[in-house]
Amino acid sequence: MNASLPAGSRDLDADDWEDQDLLTKDEAAVRLSNAAQAVRDDLAEAEATEPERVPGLEQRLRQIEAVLAHVGGSPRPVTGR
Amino acid sequence: MPLQPWMKLLSTDDHVIEHPTVWTDRLPARYQDEGPRIIERMPGEDALTAKVAGKTVTLKTSGKPTQQWKYEDRVYTNIGLNAVAGRPLDQYGVDPVRFDDMLPGCYDPVARLADMDLDGVWGSLNFPSFARFACTVFLDGKDRDLALLGVQAYNDWMLDEWCAAAPDRYIPLMGLPLWDEELCVAEVRRTAAKGAKAFMFPESTQTYGLPSFFEEGWDRLFSAVEEADLPLAIHFGGGGVGPRLTPGAPLACSITMFATNSMGALTDLMFSPVFHRHPNLKVGLSEGGIGWIPYLLERADFVWERHRAYQNIAKDARPSDLFRKHVHGCFISDEHGVKNRDAIGTDNITWESDYPHSDSNWPHSRKIAEDVFRDVPDEDAHKIAELNVRRLYKFPDTSEPAATAPDAR
Numbered sequence: 001m002n003a004s005l006p007a008g009s010r011d012l013d014a015d016d017w018e019d020q021d022l023l024t025k026d027e028a029a030v031r032l033s034n035a036a037q038a039v040r041d042d043l044a045e046a047e048a049t050e051p052e053r054v055p056g057l058e059q060r061l062r063q064i065e066a067v068l069a070h071v072g073g074s075p076r077p078v079t080g081r
Numbered sequence: 082m083p084l085q086p087w088m089k090l091l092s093t094d095d096h097v098i099e100h101p102t103v104w105t106d107r108l109p110a111r112y113q114d115e116g117p118r119i120i121e122r123m124p125g126e127d128a129l130t131a132k133v134a135g136k137t138v139t140l141k142t143s144g145k146p147t148q149q150w151k152y153e154d155r156v157y158t159n160i161g162l163n164a165v166a167g168r169p170l171d172q173y174g175v176d177p178v179r180f181d182d183m184l185p186g187c188y189d190p191v192a193r194l195a196d197m198d199l200d201g202v203w204g205s206l207n208f209p210s211f212a213r214f215a216c217t218v219f220l221d222g223k224d225r226d227l228a229l230l231g232v233q234a235y236n237d238w239m240l241d242e243w244c245a246a247a248p249d250r251y252i253p254l255m256g257l258p259l260w261d262e263e264l265c266v267a268e269v270r271r272t273a274a275k276g277a278k279a280f281m282f283p284e285s286t287q288t289y290g291l292p293s294f295f296e297e298g299w300d301r302l303f304s305a306v307e308e309a310d311l312p313l314a315i316h317f318g319g320g321g322v323g324p325r326l327t328p329g330a331p332l333a334c335s336i337t338m339f340a341t342n343s344m345g346a347l348t349d350l351m352f353s354p355v356f357h358r359h360p361n362l363k364v365g366l367s368e369g370g371i372g373w374i375p376y377l378l379e380r381a382d383f384v385w386e387r388h389r390a391y392q393n394i395a396k397d398a399r400p401s402d403l404f405r406k407h408v409h410g411c412f413i414s415d416e417h418g419v420k421n422r423d424a425i426g427t428d429n430i431t432w433e434s435d436y437p438h439s440d441s442n443w444p445h446s447r448k449i450a451e452d453v454f455r456d457v458p459d460e461d462a463h464k465i466a467e468l469n470v471r472r473l474y475k476f477p478d479t480s481e482p483a484a485t486a487p488d489a490r
Contacts, residue, residue, distance in 0.1 A: 023437045028184050063199050
């Protein structure tokens with residue numbers, strides 16, 4: 001099957017129980033950016049058709065942007081002793 | 082909208098990454114150089130290896146200093162290894178990360194709350210990472226006194242630091258010193274008195290050389306858990322082995338088959354003496370999904386009807402009855418499971434997020450849960466999203482009346 005993998009990719013040849021498969025910062029930033037854009041689109045539509053939804057959407061956008069800013073850089077160094 | 086805004090979404094399976102000083106903050110001076118601590122390795126200082134399916138493999142790194150756990154003389158590379166599932170091509174590979182590379186919500190309870198708010202999730206039960214899903218890393222310990230202190234330090238951190246940040250939102254889940262049943266009993270009692278709400282247990286203990294569900298060796302522990310009136314939490318993979326795979330099969334096969342670990346654990350429990358000896362014991366199966374449960378119960382009941390006469394299994398209780406009395410499962414987004422909720426038991430289902438693992442739907446968990454619950458009556462949705470967790474984990478709603486469930490549409 002490895003021969004059919006996309007160029008530049010490789011496969012793990014075995015299960016890895018050490019793997020935590022964490023959501024990376026990059027992956028999180030992509031998810032958040034997409035979420036922010038979806039809310040902006042909703043907001044533009046709501047401003048024209050459903051103004052009562054606007055405050056909620058604006059609050060949601062602020063939440064997303066705040067977390068996105070946090071994800072963009074570590075708030076403090078995290079080290080051992 | 083079936084998941085009403087006033088319903089608080091509670092997750093029974095999330096994960097913490099233990100921050101670098103969880104143990105050094107708590108272990109006595111004599112164990113500072115032996116207990117779990119973070120070490121820094123410069124690029125090229127030495128080869129990084131990990132145990133993969135029983136083999137030691139060399140890992141490729143990104144060329145920057147890495148952080149790794151060290152416990153006694155063993156180095157653990159898994160502060161946050163990331164494999165291949167669903168990643169952009171340029172991120173393919175196995176690469177250790179530093180804490181600074183992680184989402185702060187992985188290791189910081191206050192940052193986690195912001196991530197949960199964004200996700201529309203009110204409450205969370207968290208499993209460890211370095212310590213593994215049932216604190217089994219301490220079974221590796223050569224010094225059993227240190228290992229016991231290590232388990233206790235994790236539990237105290239979870240209770241006093243993580244959950245203390247928001248006692249109405251974090252559900253304290255405890256590890257146990259599994260190598261000694263009497264120590265387990267003592268730890269159940271110690272932590273229950275401090276506010277513990279559940280205890281981790283491996284799905285298979287025999288893989289660690291410990292007694293299985295079919296053997297003597299856990300009755301005093303299970304009795305203590307019954308006395309505490311709290312559940313055991315069994316996360317798949319906690320037994321230290323993955324699903325049985327064909328040699329050469331890609332990781333996708335393993336990820337797809339994870340739930341078979343939960344199926345094995347449930348089957349063992351239903352045909353073991355455990356629930357007959359411990360009629361008040363409750364067990365939660367984490368991350369295994371629920372869509373398979375109706376079939377497994379149907380099959381187990383069929384086998385019980387046909388084959389119980391000649392085997393050493395209980396003659397007077399159907400496996401499905403034992404399941405409904407003792408076990409609950411959870412799901413992230415399991416259409417078949419939710420559709421067949423009556424065949425499982427609406428009292429036996431909880432929801433999970435799996436943050437910060439990539440299986441999580443963060444930051445859209447509530448939105449996706451709303452979609453999954455779209456045809457579910459309010460009463461059932463409320464049970465699955467919130468009320469079952471409050472009942473099973475003895476986790477009453479103590480938040481201020483003004484607090485409402487976050488709305489993450």
